[in-house]
Amino acid sequence: MIYLKNQHILFVFCILLGLCIAPAAAADAATIIEGQLGVTDVSIDPGVFMYGDSGTVKITVTNTGTTPVAISRAKLTSSELAVFGDENYGSVGSIGPGNSLQFTFTIRATTADGIYYPLFYLDLRDASSLRYRVPVKVESTGLSVSVTGRPDAFTSGKKESVTIMVGNPRENAVNGVVITPAANGFETTESSHFIGALKPDEAADATFSVTPYAETPMEFIIHYRNGMNTHEVSAAVPVTFGIDRKQAETVFNNILVAREGDHYIITGDITNAGLADAKSVVVTTGALATPVDPYRSYVIGALEPDDFSGFEATFSVETGTKEIALITNYKDKDGNLYSDQISVPLFFTALPDGNSSGADEGMPIVYIVIFIICAAVVAGVIYYSWKKK
Amino acid sequence: MNITDLLFRPAVFFSGRLEGDKPGLKMPIAIVLLYGIVGAVSAVYVSSVTMAMMPSEIASMGTILLGIGAVVAFIGALLIWFIVAAVFHGVSALRGGKGDFQRTLAVAGYGSLPMVFGTIISSIIVYFYLSGITVSPVSDPMQINVVLTELMSSPSMVMAGIIPLVFVIWSANIWVFGMQEARGLSTKDALITVGIPVLIYCLITLFSQIG
Numbered sequence: 313m314i315y316l317k318n319q320h321i322l323f324v325f326c327i328l329l330g331l332c333i334a335p336a337a338a339a340d341a342a343t344i345i346e347g348q349l350g351v352t353d354v355s356i357d358p359g360v361f362m363y364g365d366s367g368t369v370k371i372t373v374t375n376t377g378t379t380p381v382a383i384s385r386a387k388l389t390s391s392e393l394a395v396f397g398d399e400n401y402g403s404v405g406s407i408g409p410g411n412s413l414q415f416t417f418t419i420r421a422t423t424a425d426g427i428y429y430p431l432f433y434l435d436l437r438d439a440s441s442l443r444y445r446v447p448v449k450v451e452s453t454g455l456s457v458s459v460t461g462r463p464d465a466f467t468s469g470k471k472e473s474v475t476i477m478v479g480n481p482r483e484n485a486v487n488g489v490v491i492t493p494a495a496n497g498f499e500t501t502e503s504s505h506f507i508g509a510l511k512p513d514e515a516a517d518a519t520f521s522v523t524p525y526a527e528t529p530m531e532f533i534i535h536y537r538n539g540m541n542t543h544e545v546s547a548a549v550p551v552t553f554g555i556d557r558k559q560a561e562t563v564f565n566n567i568l569v570a571r572e573g574d575h576y577i578i579t580g581d582i583t584n585a586g587l588a589d590a591k592s593v594v595v596t597t598g599a600l601a602t603p604v605d606p607y608r609s610y611v612i613g614a615l616e617p618d619d620f621s622g623f624e625a626t627f628s629v630e631t632g633t634k635e636i637a638l639i640t641n642y643k644d645k646d647g648n649l650y651s652d653q654i655s656v657p658l659f660f661t662a663l664p665d666g667n668s669s670g671a672d673e674g675m676p677i678v679y680i681v682i683f684i685i686c687a688a689v690v691a692g693v694i695y696y697s698w699k700k701k
Numbered sequence: 702m703n704i705t706d707l708l709f710r711p712a713v714f715f716s717g718r719l720e721g722d723k724p725g726l727k728m729p730i731a732i733v734l735l736y737g738i739v740g741a742v743s744a745v746y747v748s749s750v751t752m753a754m755m756p757s758e759i760a761s762m763g764t765i766l767l768g769i770g771a772v773v774a775f776i777g778a779l780l781i782w783f784i785v786a787a788v789f790h791g792v793s794a795l796r797g798g799k800g801d802f803q804r805t806l807a808v809a810g811y812g813s814l815p816m817v818f819g820t821i822i823s824s825i826i827v828y829f830y831l832s833g834i835t836v837s838p839v840s841d842p843m844q845i846n847v848v849l850t851e852l853m854s855s856p857s858m859v860m861a862g863i864i865p866l867v868f869v870i871w872s873a874n875i876w877v878f879g880m881q882e883a884r885g886l887s888t889k890d891a892l893i894t895v896g897i898p899v900l901i902y903c904l905i906t907l908f909s910q911i912g
Contacts, residue, residue: 571851679826679860686822686864690815690871693709697874700710 348377351432351444352412358539359484361421363452365541371415371432371446375407382406382437388417390430393448395419406437421450449483455510456481457534457547460517465554470648471501471523474549476532478507479515486510488537491518497526498551510536524551560590560615562640562652569658575604575628578656582612582640583620590615590642590650598637598653601627615642633658707811708871711878714811719804719883726803729782729810736817737778743824744774750831750852785809785898789880793894798884808879812872819868823861830857862910866903873899 353372361367369388375381386401396418407413419430427449434442461475476491489507493500505518522530529548536543567580578597584590593612597603603625610623629636639653706714718724748770752763786809790802834852852858873895881891 679857679864682822682826683860683864683867686819686867690867690874693871694874696709697711697878700713 348375348379348409349381349407349434349436349442350374350376351442353414354446356446356448358541360449360451360482360538361419362454362538362541362543363421363423363425363450365450365538366418366420367539367541369417369419369430369446369448371417371444372412373407373415373434373442374412375409378409380406380408383413384435384437386415386432386434388415388419388430388432388446390419390428390448392423392428393419393430394422395430419448421448423450425451451483453481454543454545455479455486455489455534455536456515457532457545459547459549461519462549463556464558465556466524466551467556467559467648467650468525468553469523470556470644471521471646473519474522474530475517475519476505476534476547477515477517478510478534480510480512482538483512484538485512486536486538486543488535488542489516490535491520492533492535493520493522494531494533494546496531497528498522498524498530524553527551527553558587559644560584560588560617560642560650561586562590562593562615562642564638564640564654565620567638567656569656572626575626576601576658577607577624577626578636578638579622579624580638581620581622582615584615584617587617588644589617591645593621593640593642595623595625596639596641597625597627598639600633601629601636604628629658704814707814707875711875715808715879715882719807719879723801723803724807726807726810729807729813732814732817733778733782733810736813736820737775739817739820739824740778741771741774743820743827744770746824746828746831750834782806782809782813785813785876788898789876789894790884792898793880793884793886793890796886796890796894798880798886798890798894800884804883805880808876808883812875812879815868815871815875816865819865819871822868823865826857826861826864830855830861859910862906866906869899869903 350373351371352374353370355368355370355372357368357370358365371388383404383406386404387398388395397416401415404413415432415434427447429445429447432442432444432446434444436442456479458477458479459474460477461473463472466472478489478491480486487509489510490504491507492504493502499522501521502518505520507516507518510516520532524530529550531546531548533544533546536545561584563583563585565581565583567578569576569578571577582593582595584593591614593615594609595612596609603609604627607624607626610625612621612623615621625638627636635655635657637653638656639651641649641651643649703714745767748767749763752766783806786802786806789809790798790805793805876895876899877888877891880886880894881888884891884894886894
C-alpha cells in the first residue's frame with residue numbers, strides 16, 4: 313500500500329517535473345531564436361516629421377543565426393502616431409540564416425512636436441516575439457525666409473531688384489524649394505526661382521526683378537517638400553512709394569523766356585543733380601503751353617551726375633497765361649520713365665487778346681493808311697502854304 | 702489869332718505878327734501847354750499799363766507814379782519848347798539871323814500846334830493797342846524793362862511813334878516861315894535852320910522806333 317502510494321507520488325512528481333521542464337525547454341529555444349534575429353537598420357523618411365506629414369519607417373531585421381526563423385506577423389503600433397501598413401505583414405514567412413527582411417510602415421504625424429516611440433513587434437511562429445521601439449521626431453518649424461535686398465523706396469512702374477533668402481533651420485534636409493512671386497500689384501521678370509534641396513542650416517537666395525504698380529505688399533511664396541509632403545511659407549515685402557535717394561534729379565537754371573514772332577522760346581540749363589545717370593533726357597513744355605515748331609521738344613540725351621546741358625523749346629500760349637509748365641522726361645538704366653516739371657512764370661505779359669490778336673496783325677495796315685493820309689494832308693498843307701506865300 | 706492861317710498859310714500868319722523884340726507869348730504858351738496836357742494824358746495812360754506789371758508792393762505807389770509821369774510829360778513839353786527855340790536860335794545865328802530870343806520862342810510855340818494833332822492821333826493808336834492786351838504783374842522787377850521793350854517794339858507802338866513825325870514836318874513848315882520873320886532869314890537859311898535839326902530829330906526817332 314505504501315509502495316503504491318509512493319508510486320502515485322512519484323508519478324505525480326514526474327508529471328509535475330515534466331510540466332516544469334517542458335516550458336523551460338521551450339523558453340530556452342525561444343531565447344535562442346530571438347538571439348538569432350536583430351533589427352539591423354531603421355530608416356525614417358522624412359528624417360523629422362512636420363505636423364500632418366506622412367512618411368515611411370523602414371525596419372530591417374536580420375537573421376544572424378544558422379537556422380531559419382519563421383515569422384508569423386509584424387506590426388508597428390503607436391498610440392500617438394497613425395500607423396498604416398500592418399496588413400501587409402499578416403503572414404511574413406521565414407528568414408533564412410544570414411538573410412535580412414525589411415518591413416515598411418507608413419505613419420502620419422498628427423500630434424504635437426516631440427519624439428515618439430512606436431513599437432515594432434515581430435511575432436515569431438515557433439517561439440516568442442521581437443520588440444523594438446523606433447524613435448520618430450515631430451518638429452514643425454518651417455523654412456526661414458527673409459528679404460535681404462530691396463530698394464530704399466519703390467516707384468510706381470519702376471523696375472527694382474528684390475532678394476529673398478531662404479534658410480533651413482530644420483534638422484533634416486528639405487528639397488524642391490521653389491520661390492514663386494504672387495502677382496498682387498506688381499510684375500516680375502522671373503515667374504519663379506528654383507533653389508532645390510536645402511541641407512540643415514543651409515541658406516540660398518534668389519533675386520527677382522519686380523515692377524510695383526500699387527502700394528500693396530509684394531508676396532513671395534516658398535514651396536518645399538519635407539519627404540513626400542508639400543509645404544509652403546510666404547514672405548511679404550512692404551511697398552511704399554517714395555523717392556529713390558539715388559535716382560537722377562533734374563534741376564533747371566538760367567531760364568529765360570523770350571517772344572519770337574507769334575510764339576515764345578524758352579531757354580535754360582538743365583543739370584543732373586542726382587546720383588544716377590539720366591538717360592534719354594527730353595525737355596518740352598506742358599500745361600497751358602502748346603509746343604510749336606521748331607523745338608516742340610528738345611532732346612538732350614544722357615546726363616551723368618553733376619553734368620548739365622542747355623536747351624531751348626518753343627511754345628505758344630493763350631492770352632492771359634501767367635505761367636507754363638516746363639517738363640523733363642528721362643529714363644533710368646532699366647528704361648523706367650521719370651518726369652519732372654516746374655512752373656515758369658511768363659514775364660512777357662503784354663499779350664494781345666485773342667479777339668484782337670488778328671486785329672493787331674491787321675492794324676499796321678490801318679496805321680499805314682493813316683500814315684499815308686496824314687502824310688498826304690501835311691504834304692498838301694505844305695504845298696498850299698508855299699503856293700500861297 | 703487866325704488858327705487857319707497859322708496851319709495853312711503861315712507866311713500870312715507871321716507877317717507883321719512878331720512886332721518888336723518882345724512879342725506876346727500868351728498864345729505860344731497856350732499851344733505848348735495844350736501840347737503838354739495831351740502828352741501828359743497819353744503818358745498817364747501808358748504809365749497805368751506799366752503799373753499793372755509792377756509787383757503789388759510797388760503797385761501801391763501807383764497814384765504817385767502816375768502823377769510823376771504826368772508832370773514829367775507836361776514839363777517835358779515846356780523843355781522841348783525851349784530846346785527847340787534854342788536850337789533854332791543858335792543855328793539861325795550861324796546863318797546871320799538877328800532878333801531877340803523871345804521872337805524865336807514865340808515861333809517855336811506857334812509851330813508846335815500841328816504836333817498836338819500828332820500827339821492826339823498817336824495817343825489814340827496807343828489807347829487802342831493797350832486796350833487790346835492783357836497785362837499781368839511781373840514778379841521780377843528786373844524783367845519790367847524787358848517787358849516794356851517788347852511792348853514798345855510792337856508794330857502798333859512803332860506806328861504810334863512814327864506818325865507824329867509827319868506832324869513834326871508840318872510844324873517845321875510853320876517854323877520855316879516863322880524863323881524868316883523872327884530872325885530875318887532868307888528862305889534858304891530858314892530851311893537850313895529848321896531843316897537840319899528837324900531832320901536829325903526825325904532820323905533819331907525813326908532809328909529808335911525801328912532799330
